[in-house]
Amino acid sequence: MSSRGFLLATYAPGSSLIHRAPLWLKFLLVVGCGMASFLIADWAISAVVLALLCGLFLLSGAGPARLFRAVRPVLPVLLAIGLFQWWQLGAPTAARIVLNVLICVVAASILTATTPVQALLDGVASLARPFRRLGADPERFALTIAIMLRSIPFVAGAYSDVRDSARARGLERNLRALVLPVFITTVAYARQTGEALAARGLGEPEDAEGQ
Amino acid sequence: MSGIVLDRVSVRVPVDGSPAPKTLLQMVSLSLTERRIGVIGANGSGKSTLLRLLNGLVAPSDGSVMVHGADTARAVREVRRRVGFVFTDPLSQLVMPTGREDVELSLRRSIRNAAERRAHAEAVLDRFGLLPLADQSIYELSGGERQLLALAAVLAVDPEVLVLDEPSTLLDLRNRELLRRTLAGLRQQVILSTHDLELAMDMDRVLVVDAGQVVFDGGPAAAVAHYRQLSPASLPTAGINLGRPADELAGDGLARARQDRLDKR
Amino acid sequence: MTQTAPPATARTPRRRNRWNATDLGLIAVFAALIAGSALIAAIPVGGLGVPITLQTLAVMLTGLALGAGRAFAAVGLYLLLGFAGLPIFSGGRSGLGVLAGPSAGYILGFLLAATTVGWLTVVVLRRTATRTGRLRPILLFAAAMVSSIVFVHGLGVLGMMVNARLDFSKAFLADLAFYPGDIIKNILAVSIVLALHRAFPDLLLRRVRTVDARP
Incomplete structure (x- = not known):
């Protein structure tokens, strides 16, 4: 099976702050991002949130490779959606939609990589x-x-x-x-x-x- | 009552499009008390069915199977706690992504406290020398390591009997040797089916199964001799007549091999 | 007492909802199948960018293969984990936010469509038990079409009207783009499920038969 860690980062043992954070808090983060990604109306805010989440993920020590493995499978789909929305609704909206999806993926990966x-x-x-x-x-x-x-x-x-x-x-x-x-x-x-x-x-x- | 007792056990499965069911095992009566018991026989002879009866994965159509006094058809939970089962392909057995998680899953029913469970799982993995690999993906382990892990996950709950369905089929020579040594050191009663006659020779008692019946029951050397003289008899004299271009058959054979694999499952 | 009947022997499902380990395996893996199909090869179609995937194929197949109860559980599990934040809705989306998006109706429609087609499948399998020929595939296709038109498309249009504030005719036209794909996918689903039931008679076929055999 070639696609380990597909979509959800695999667990990385560790003792970082995020590893030790209570499960409900991490779960709340995932649920929150699912909601927030819908509420955010500006692509710049999406980009900031995504950057923060990526920072949080790296802080856990799980490593960028693990994150990339989780994100890679959705990239072709995101590219297609992004290009289509760019053509239909313009660049800012397309960027916002794509970034919001990435927010969901990274948030879920933070949970699964540290729990x-x-x-x-x-x-x-x-x-x-x-x-x-x-x-x-x-x-x-x-x-x-x-x-x-x-x-x-x-x-x-x-x-x-x-x-x-x-x-x-x-x-x-x-x-x-x-x-x-x-x-x-x-x-x-x-x-x-x-x-x-x-x-x-x-x-x-x-x-x-x-x- | 100790040991495993099969009393006039038959297993039949329905066949689609035919009113008559297919008989997999026919009136088998056995008392299994030896520490190491092997089952040999051709593919489709009923070996697997016989083993599956022992922990209630297959229920007898007639007769009964008693494990240490518990009926496999009725006290399924009890029987499965006592009888650990190891499948040929460890990947079909390991349900969690890493070894640690899989062993902990085995322990979920017996140990409620998470910290205790974790400690116990580490002890089990350590016993099998698997602790360094505990957090690796099971897909990244070698075949031998995986088989060992499957064994560890089953032995974690300390069953009284260990049943293994062709445990060495997917292993190379070195890992076979490792498996043989591991099995030799277990305190559990071991019952296994195998095509590996060398492994069969390690047993105290060997059953030869053919066409749903136990046709020989005795010491390993005599059983293997019996099996050897049994095997060629059922082969077509001239081999298999292909009668079709080879390249066409190549694809066909693959499809059939795949279907066989599915059937077995 | 529910006998833990293994696949090899005739099972005796007294109550369908006492699922054994094999049923749990099927529910979990079909939920994963729907998730996987939602993420592979998506093509956005139509002005709102609701993507076409093999997802509807997987959803209908879940109903056709497992029957109503287990299909409901499988699709329900998929939705639950998606709402909880797992990025498994089409295009990697997740969260309760999708319920406010244009494809909300489709996502909820999946649950009802899979359950309905599962229920209809059992009826069809039972009625055509003694007949061979074309009747069974045709009826199964009809069951799949009816379920997907009423629930997937019906709720899909409703979802676009409510969440994207389209009027009926616009939503209807937007939804129309999915029909050709859906017809093909339903034909495919029926042909696949017939093969599945041949390969695994105890998946659903034998259950239907053993229930019938009882007085």
């Missing part, structure tokens, strides 16, 4: 605890989220693997030949993951016991 997955799981499980009364199972919910996060790089990898093998067989113009294998491998992978969880006694409903 071990287990801590994230604990956080999600405790957030979901109030819903237990409605029949929710916080542990299984948190586990499902962890599996989803882990699977995004797998899906991205499947797309690129399949593109390569379709090219090798001269099928790159056949959309079905391009997409079907992605879904087949993905379903196979999902069931494999489920079986691996079951074998380890994880993820089964509480009352699976039949005694």
Whole structure:
């Protein structure tokens, strides 16, 4: 799998101020940036916020390479959107839209680069605890989220693997030949993951016991 | 009651477009008490199904499987706590991006306190010499390191029985040797399937499975001899007649190999 | 008691919502599939720059492959994490802010469309269980089209009217640009899902059958 750290920077162990910051604060930062990126109307402010976030990321000691790995996959899409919006709505608006997306990506990366997955799981499980009364199972919910996060790089990898093998067989113009294998491998992978969880006694409903 | 007891176990799966189900295992009765047990047999003979029965991944269609007195069809949780399962491909088993996180995931159910969990995970990784690699992406580890990590994640919860499905198939010679030594040093009962006859020779008892039945049960040397004389009998006499241009077949073979892999999963 | 039936044996789903580990795996991975498809090869179309991606394909496929309950969970999980700040909406956007943007209707439409098409898929699979031929793909395509027209396009137009202050005819015209792509994607989705159900009969097909077999 070539695309590790796709979209979300991988965890970098460390003890910086950001590593030690409480989880809720980092989570609030991510949610806040999601909102702010919509509220900011001036591209210059977006640029300043983005620069601040990048500074914050580097302060954690996770390194620029890790950040770049997370941002790289969205760059082609951003370029396309940016050019299109430039043509449609002018440079300032295009810049604002592109910068706001980058704000979201970097903010989420600050969270994932400085928080071990287990801590994230604990956080999600405790957030979901109030819903237990409605029949929710916080542990299984948190586990499902962890599996989803882990699977995004797998899906991205499947797309690129399949593109390569379709090219090798001269099928790159056949959309079905391009997409079907992605879904087949993905379903196979999902069931494999489920079986691996079951074998380890994880993820089964509480009352699976039949005694 | 100690050990694992299979009592007249059959496993059948439905076949689409046919009213008759396919039989994967037929009336198998076994009592598994030896410390090291190997299962050998051809692809599709029912080896995997036999192993999967042992921790409830496959439920018997008839008969029962008891692990230390617990029925795998009913006390699934209990059985899975006692029986650790290691898959052939460690990547299908490791669900977290790094070794540390995966071992901690194993421990989530048994240790609630995060700091304790962390300390225990480090101890487990250290025991397997994996602590320096704890925070590396599992994709950046070598095949042998990954297999070792999968083993560590399963052993972290200290099961009483360890089941391994073809653990050495994806390993090179050096890592095979490492695996053999690691297995030899475990206190757990080990039950594994393998195509690696050398590994089979390390066992105390070896079962030969063919067409859903245990056709031989005894010491490793005799079992391997039995398996060797069994294998050529089922091959077509003249090999496989291709009858088509080779380049056309190359692509076909790939597709089939891939399908086989999926089927197995 | 819910038997933890492995894929190899006939499963006995007494209550559909007691998902086992395999179901959790499918929900999580399909949510990831939607996220991944939203980010790969996006082409902005139309005056508002709502990008075309394989995302709608992945959303409809989730419904067609998993049925209503698990599809709802998968798309719901995707939306939840997107709203929470994970940059997984098309073009790498995230956060509750998208609910105020022009594509808000589409994003919410996904959840309803996937659930509806999942529900319709089970109905179609059950009704066409004994029949072979073209009926099943045609009905599945119809189910996908109806779900996407009513929910994705319906809510999509509504979203553009509310958030971008377009009048109905302008929003309708803007939305029209997505129809050709959607028709192609739905045809593709049905052809893929038929292959998926052939490759993995216990994904949904066998469930439908075992439920029917019971009195």
